[in-house]
Amino acid sequence: MGYLKKQVTTCWVDATGKRVPKGTPKAKKKQTESPKWYGVFNSKGKKLSFPLHRDKRVAEKMLKDLEAAQYKNDLGHISPFAKHLSRPISDHLEMYIMFLEEKDRGERYLKDCKRLITTTLIHFKLITTEDNTWQSKITSCKTLLDLISIDVEDFDLYLARMKLSGRTKNTYRGAISSFLTWLVSKRRLETNPFLLVTKSDESRKTFVRRSESEPNIIKLLQSAKDRPLAKFEEKCMKRKAALGGKINNEAKKRLELKGYGRALVYKMAVLTGLRAAELHKLKVHFLETETDQPKLFAPKTITKNKKDAVFHLRKEFAEELASWVKQTGRKPTDPLFSVPRNYLRNFKKDLQFAGIPYLDTQGRKFDFHALRKTCNVLMGQAKISPALRQKHMRHSDIRLTLETYDDADAYDQTIIVSGLPEFRLNNSEDAKL
Secondary structure (H helix, E strand, C coil), X not given: CCEEECCXXXXXXXXXXXXXXXXXXXXXXXXXXXXXCEEEEEECCEEEEEECCCCHHHHHHHHXXXXXXXXXXXXXXXXXXXXXXXXXXXXXXXXXXXXXXXXXXXXXXXXXXXXXXXXXXXXXXXXXXXXXXXXXXXEEECEHHHHHCCCHHHHXXXXXXXXXXXXXXXXXXXXXXXXXXXXXXXXXXXXXXXHHCCCCCCCCCCCEECCCCHHHHHHHHHHHHHHHHHHHHHHHHHCHHHHCCCCCHHHHHHHHHHHHHHHHHHHHHHHHCXXXXXXXXXXXXXXXXXCCCCEEXXXXXXXXXXXXXXXXXXXXXXXXXXXXXXXXXXXXXXXXCCCCCXXXXXXXXXXXXHXXXXXXXCCEECCXXXXXXXXXXXXXXXXXXXXXXXXXXXXXXXXXXXXXXXXXXXXXXXXXXXHCCCCCCCCHHXXXX
């Protein structure tokens, strides 16, 4: 018969309760019981111990199930999941990623999926990497049995302590749960315990994006255009001895072109609402600048919602894009823009150069994605119908257009006063007249 017990950890503490090495003067011995109950039973002359649950009743049931399963194994009735439970988690994860690739999941989806799962496994010390990040090489890995031994309450606590939005927390939960659901479907696991993990409240937001006014957007575009050359000239002035404080025409042209390209990226984002990942995948041949109504075609292979999109462009902007393509010598199959991985870092520097705060007094952020919100607000200020705004923004739900991506503070509040009736009251003197 097995029995339950709690693991006792012994340590030494000083007068303030801080842990210290054994033998420290005036240190006291302190014993702490584990929050979980452990099940202990014998199998083939060996004493086995497993962490079970914090609730004693639940732990007793789990112990009985373990004893029954072990008894069957001792008799030769091996569980069909036993061989999979003893394999490293990394083996299963590699097969899961391959499965997603066969389902034609996008490159970014696969990368995010691997990042979320591996980050979680690192936190629970189930996987160890060279520099303790998800991108580095795995040095050691525990088994699938160790993964399903994680207490659901511990996982709830892990999500609760994250300083992230409820939606992001649910993304972490969904990634690990989908992985285990796949294991169940492939008969590598009996059940998915992570289905019991509590969902986070997505209505609570850690930060809110704001839109910016038209004058500030103009300042941002000019800042993006001028900053590369201005910063280089400033650096040259500090190194007069080496460079004479001058810059040759070829380098000047290159830096001016770099700034011009960055300004066009911001302009495209605020006029079309395209995301950074979508802008990165735009090709030159997606542009139609020689027609009466210039257009930009975004195929479903690059859009987030996997649907084709067409954006009508102002003639002035189309001419700027055509000039950009000609100056840079880009071919039809080349990327339209060069959007680097550190685009947000450059964006923050451009904001600072323009004198626009990244975080305002209300705690609202203006990051690159806020250009998309600004696009929607500018259409609202121009009194474009909500249906057209939803189509241009490619939103599946009108609430995204009118709530999440709108900003009531950006509109003229005085129209409320003029729009309401006067409701004038006559006083007693007016009544006599």
